[in-house]
Amino acid sequence: MRVLRSLVASVLAAAAVLTAAPSAHAGTIAIDEGSLDWGVKERFRSYITGSIAHGTITAGDGATVNTDGTFRFPLTEGVYDTGQRTALLSFSGQVRFTGHNGALDLVVANPKVAVGETGSTLYADVTSLPLDGTKPISYPLVAFAALTPEATSGAMPATLSAAGVPAFADFYPEGEPLDPLTVAYDGPTGSPAPGSTAPVPEGAGGGPGEPGEEWTPPGTAKHTSEPVPPGLAIASVDVDQRRNRVYVAGGGKVTTVPGGTAVEIPGAQFVRVDPGSGEAYVLSGRTYAQAGDQSTVALWRADGAKLLDLGATYAQDLALDLGRDRAYVIHYEAGGNLSDAKLSVLTRDGEGTWTRSATVNRPYASSVAVAPDGTPYTGAAVKPGIVRHAPGDLAPATVAEDAYGLLAFAPDGTLYAGSLFGNAAKITSSGVQTFRTVLYQTAMQVNPRTGDLYVARALGSDVLVYRDGELVEEGIAGGVARRGIAIGPDDKVYVPDDGQDRLVVLTRNVSPAVTRDPEDVTAREGEQVTFTAAASGTPAPTVAWQSRAAEGGQWAAVPGADSATLTVRAGADGTRYRAVFTNVAGSIATAAATLSVGSPGAGSATQTLAAEVVAGPLSLSVAGTGASLPDVSAGQSASGELNPATVTDLRGTAAGWSLVGQVTDFTSTGGGTIAAGSLGWVPRTDGNAAPGPGAGLGQAATLCAAGAGSGSGVSACSAGLSLQVPDGTRAGAYTATLTLTLS
Incomplete structure (x- = not known):
């Protein structure tokens, strides 16, 4: 769990400065003055400052640079054992090596020298950036080098230890010669006694908690991933934040998952859900790689209603601003490419009719996003990278010259941007802040509740998470998401892995x-x-x-x-x-x-108290025998609430239980039928039991459940209901029977 150590290094470093020198006791002498001269490795220093790395070396926190390029660390405390003739010497200061525009970053701080006939070691707090260039890792008080001293002072040859190899970012193998150390101090010295072992500093190789232990910082987020089975032909995904309904576009249709219905829309490429209204729209058309496809660029509702044909061929992106009756589309014509890209604004009148209001040339535009104030922005893979447009006539104004083809807004108006081969950046009214280089990033999205930025990248087919510009999690299995990722109201992250035609769902866990x-x-x-x-x-x-x-x-x-x-x-x-x-x-x-x-008291006595606990029943009660949904038209959906169910478990066995529901088909007196699978629910509980997953009720589905060891007492379970009425459904009053079974 190396990722945890960065939070500990500064604590250990501070402790080395603040802890008073141990008082001498019989057989030991306290050392108060001295220094350590060490250059780490001369060849490494030359590499850092040479023509390849173009880097820098800085010393600080008390460490200084000697005239020969080595470093001097002042002694803070030390103990010499007069019987064993061993020494443990602590020094302060740090040296930082950087190069390759920040891709190489190594800090060596607060060295400790332990000397004995066996086990002589140089310890240090080391922080290094791995060769994959993702996140710095801290190694507090790591056994960095093995020493072969002749005495407790003077020159000491050093070689890289096994523990020092990863701390040195795997630059050198175990046993690699390092620069020799020179230790000088005011006090007794000499060769260690035969059979003596070098002392080990407290907390060596450790982390938080007990020495040698590592614990996860409380509240650390870590995602797990689970793929939805392949076969969806995924192009894009989005989530209805109000109903927690997931839409997937691709393969000429739009599908709600899991287990939802599919609507045929020729050339469906981009599905977008308006966060305010929950309305889902689709942009059809070809992509640049689909030369044989005959689809054209058009705006559709997700229910299959075609709203507007734009008379173009290639679809590049879609952004919705339905609260202001606008949608923005990037498109270009047959025979063209991204250099011919255009941005169009589509507007909706009071009758629900859509028209194209304005179109401007926006060469190489690959993405469009709408700020919370309704202003559209476009991103491009060439300069100018980010352009702000007037909502009405789309008049452009450059925001950032550098190429940024990916855009994502946070609720506070902060704009995050990225490109396939460039940087991830945070853009505010104060300017552009580049916070990390991420190669091959293909999609990004902001969690509106946590503010975390999720970035998908093709290199590694994984997802990274940033918080306030700092990488907090990496390597989350996700796939190659080429047309955006989506985040649901339950903080689940949906990654369309179009490389394997599957949807990967990331679940946010908290330590x-x-x-x-x-x-x-x-x-x-x-x-x-x-x-x-x-x-x-x-x-x-x-x-x-x-x-x-x-x-x-x-x-x-x-x-x-x-x-x-x-x-x-x-x-x-x-x-x-x-x-x-x-x-x-x-x-x-x-x-x-x-x-x-x-010890037991002289006059103590005991009594045996007896009580009998009688097992009670496991029972179910429901607040009402019927629930009504609002009137709805064919092709639309109706939402309502399930009457709350109460489970009472007085058995005293803590064996757990499960409450499962299944509905019959809806039927009308006129002979109409709505399949049971058209009704779905999103379960909720009062916390004493676990809610089941949102699912269709054509098959038995869990409303709530308590595992073994839980669920005793009273648990309340309820659910939001959603009925999707298919197109062509006959008008009439429909009823169905929902059966809840407790076991």
Whole structure:
């Protein structure tokens, strides 16, 4: 879990400066003054400042550069063992190496030198950018180099250690000679005693928590991905934020997933859903690679109604602003290419009729996006990269000269932009801020609730997540998304992998955060004691308790202790207990609680108390026997609410339960029929049980469920209903029977 260490390095570095020198005790002498001279590696320094890397080397935080190009680190504290003749010396300062326009970045800080007959080591806080150029990784107090000293001071040959190889970004193999160290200090020195072992600094190789441990920072987001089976012929995807309905365009049709209906639309390329109204529109036409396709550029509703033919051939992008009755289309003619691209604004009148109001040339435009204030922007793969247009006549004004073919707006009006071979950038009224180079990016979108920026890239077929310009997650399996990604109201991310004709769904998980630490307990030997801990997280984390003896040693699992409350008999005095919470996003440990145990009192006595708990029933009740949906026309949808269902579990077994629903076909007295699969629901619960997935009810679907170990007591379950009435459905009053089954 290297990704976690960057949060720890600064803490360890500060600790090295703030901790007072240990007081000398019998057999040790404190060292107060001294220095370390070290050049890391002369050949590496020459490479950084040479004609290939074109980089820089800077020293700071107390470190200075010597006349020969090596570096001097001042001593902060040290201890010399007079019996073993070993030493542990701590120095402050850092040296940073950068090159290749930031693609190479290495920081070596706060070195520690440990000397003995065996195990002599140079430790340091190291931060490096991996060779894949994605995110810096921190290695706090890593055993960076093996030393072969003759004494506790003077020159010490050094070679790169196994742990130092990844810390050095895999530039050199294990055993690679580094520059020798020269240690000087005021105090006793000499050759280490035979059989002596170099001391190990506290926290060496460790992370947060106990030395040697690493825990996920609380609240860290981590995505998991799950592909929808192939066969969708995906070109683009978007989500209805109001109904959490996913639309996929491609292969001459628009499909709602999962398990929805498909509407034939010849040449369907781009599906876009207006975030305010939830209306879905489609832009048809050919793409540049579809020379044999005879589709033309036209605007359609997702229900298959053709609204406007633009008389063009190639479709490039579509953006909606239905609150202002506008849509924006990038297109170009047969025989042309992106250099002939045009931007058109389409307007809708009070009768719902669409017309083209204005068209301007916008060479090489590949994307269009509408700002929250209604202003359209276009992005292009050549200069000028970003252009702002007047909403009415589309008059252009250059925003950024550099090529940015991808655009995505945040709700606050911040514009994010990117290009296939260029930078990702954040654009505000203050200007353009380039925050990271991402090669082969193909799509980007902003989560309107978290503000996180999602970027899909073809190199690796993965998705990256940025927050405030910083990369926070990478390598999320997603596929090659060439025409945008979409984010639902439940923060699920939909990536159209058109390379494999499938839709990949990313689920946002959040690592555990401790909300209650166990408290210290004092008890007499043999008494029963209880520790309680709690943590939040998505999904809900599991818990495992651990214990450790007072004299130290390793933390060990407490057998069978997998609930928020741990009950044990008081035994050994000073035993420590903690809870470890884990979910797919990571793990974290609580603070440790100490059990203090005293001898039984002279006059103590015990009593046995008896009580009988009688098992109750598992029962279901529903608030009402019928639910009505509003009037609806054929080809439209109607929404309503399921009468709440209440599950009461008084069995006391914590065995779990499941509440499943299935509906019959809707029928009318006039002989009309609406298939059961046309009714879908989006379940909700009060939190005591888990809601089922949104699904069609043509087959049995879960409304809510409680797994083993949960669901006791009273749980309330409800759902939003949506009935999609097919085109051509006969008018009349329709009814169907929904059966809820509790098991």
